[in-house]
Amino acid sequence: MNSGKTYDIQNPKALLFSLCFVLMFAVMNGTMFNIAIPDIAESFNLLPSQVSWVMTGYIMVFAIGALIYGKLTDTIALKTLITFGLCVFSIGSLVGFMAPNYTTVLIARLIQAVGGAMIPAIAFIAPIRYFPNERGKILGIISSVMAFASGIGPIMGGVIGGFLNWQFLFLTSSLIIITLPLLRANLPQEETNFVKLDYLGAGLVAGFIVSLLIGITLSYPISFIFSVVFLILVVIRMKTAKNPFIPPKLFMNQSYVITIMVSFLAISCLFGLMFSVPIMLRDVYGLTTLQIGLTMFPGAMSAALIGRKGGQLVDQKGSRTVLLWSMLLLMTGFFIVSTTVGLDPIWMSLSLIFPMMCFPLVQSSGADTLASILKDRETGVGMGVFNLLIFVSGAISGAVVGITLDVFRPQVPANPIGILGEGAVFSNIFLVFMGLIFIGFLIFKTLFKTYVVKAES
Incomplete structure (x- = not known):
């Protein structure tokens, strides 16, 4: 499947709409269940450590699957992959809706993850493959949908769980299957070349990811030892396998490594923001779940609105320029949020617009930069690593913020114009995020080298 090939897309708008629709369902499926965790625990009389596997197990399988599907897109037709993924995801959703016990709920979530991991992999590959002349704009739209779904998911979860119950979240997720006929009708015909997958290498990568995520999300120190062992074995396998x-x-491509490193840093800070803001709004302001969702909604809407424009800027100005400017905006946004912690919730809601609108800008410009760097046969696995880092970044930032909130509770903010009080710790967290973004900005500006890829025959 060469990048130089022209594909016959009968209805590009319909294809883009269906991709966005299915992606929105997939992202919402993850964020909706954050709200349902306490209800699931109550239904089956579970301890927090037990019910946490509803999210932990899903994240682990999803992260591994995103990388594997990315690898498979280089050789298997997207129409085949998306048919398999959506069917498996819907089966898992129906199993969860009818689950009589917690074991079945957990199995359902894992089945969902096996199918759902296909969605972000294809959502980022399709624009690169089918819309080469509008790649930046389409990636911007895709990224804005992800940002919007992340913001609207908790609201939907609260409404559905409040008026019905948590099982209907599974039923809502199963509706994703209605997009399959539209996707199959608009995806072009492609050849499928089944090649032998490096199963041992895939297994070692999976072992590394699982042990790392278990160590991060469940605070098991021994897991980090296993993750180091798996990482060493992965490196050996990479060097010895045919x-x-x-x-x-x-x-070995410096530009690729720098881009994923900086993207990882920026997206980690953004996920850290989305993890810490609900806790802040509850602890500092005493808001309800619905009020928290409404406070964050303007930021989610700004991300949705800015995505397409940001994508157009990527096409016009270049992804490197947009990524640098978006990181400067993100730094400014974190400083504004750090300064407004403790003010009226309306001001906090407005200040969140600045960093959250940078989510699609960072994601689309980073993805477009990678697309211009990667060779034809590296696109799938290269973007798969990018998707993998997105999900790992969420787990890492959430764990780090959680530990910080457990250990440190200063009353004086490091921000010289911040507000004294119990919100000081959150002000400091956002200030640290600003510093990390600044480091990423300097790394990208000084070390990134322009790299033009020639299409493979």
């Missing part, structure tokens, strides 16, 4: 699961030459 066709390794992840080709080592991918990481």
Whole structure:
């Protein structure tokens, strides 16, 4: 499947709409269940450590699946992958809706993750493959949908769980299958070349991701030892296998490594913001779940609205320029939020617009930069690593913020114009995020080198 090939898309708008629709369902499926965790625990009389696997298990399988599907897109037709993924996801959703016990709920979530991991992989590959002349704009739209769904998911989860019950979240997720006929009708015909997958390499990568995420999300120190062992084995396998699961030459490209490093840093801070703001609004302001969702809604809407324009800027000005400017805006946004902690919730809601609108800008410009760097046969696995880092970044930032809130509770903010009080710790967290973005900005500006890829025959 060469990037130079022209694909016959009968209805590009319908294809884009269906991709956005299915992606919105997939992202909402993750964020909706955050709200349902206490209700599930109450239904089955579970401890917090037990019910946490509803999210932890889903994240682990989803992260691994995103990388594997990314690898498979280089050789298997997207129409085949998306048919498999949506069917499996819907089956998992129906199993969860009818689940009589917690074990079945957990199995349903894992089945959902197996199918749902296909969605972000294809959502980022499709614009690169089918819309090469509008790649930046389409990636901007895709990223804005992800940002909007992340913001609207908790609201939907609260409404559905409040008026019905948590099982109807599974039923809502199963509606994703209605997009399959539209996707199949508009995806072009492609050849499927089944090749032997490096199963040992894939297994070692999976072991590394699982042990790392368990260590991060459940605070098991021994898991980090296993993750180091798996990482060493992954590197050895990459160097010795004839066709390794992840080709080592991918990481010999300095521009690729710098781009994923900086994107990881920026997206980690954004996920850290989305993790810490609901806690802040509850602890500092005493808001209800619905009020928290409404406070964050303007930020989610700004992300949805800015995505398409940001994507057009990527096409016009270049992804490197947009990524640099979006990081400067993100730094400014974090400083504004750090300063307004403790003010009226309306001011906090307005200040959140600045960093949250940068989510699609960072994601689309980062993805477009990678697309211009990667060779034809590296696009799938290269973007798969990018998607993998997105999900791992969420787990890492959430764990770090959680530990910070457990250990530190200063009353004086480091921000010189911040407000004294119990919100000081959150002000400091946002100030640290600003500093990390500044480091990422300097790394990208000084070390990134323009790299033009020639299409493979």
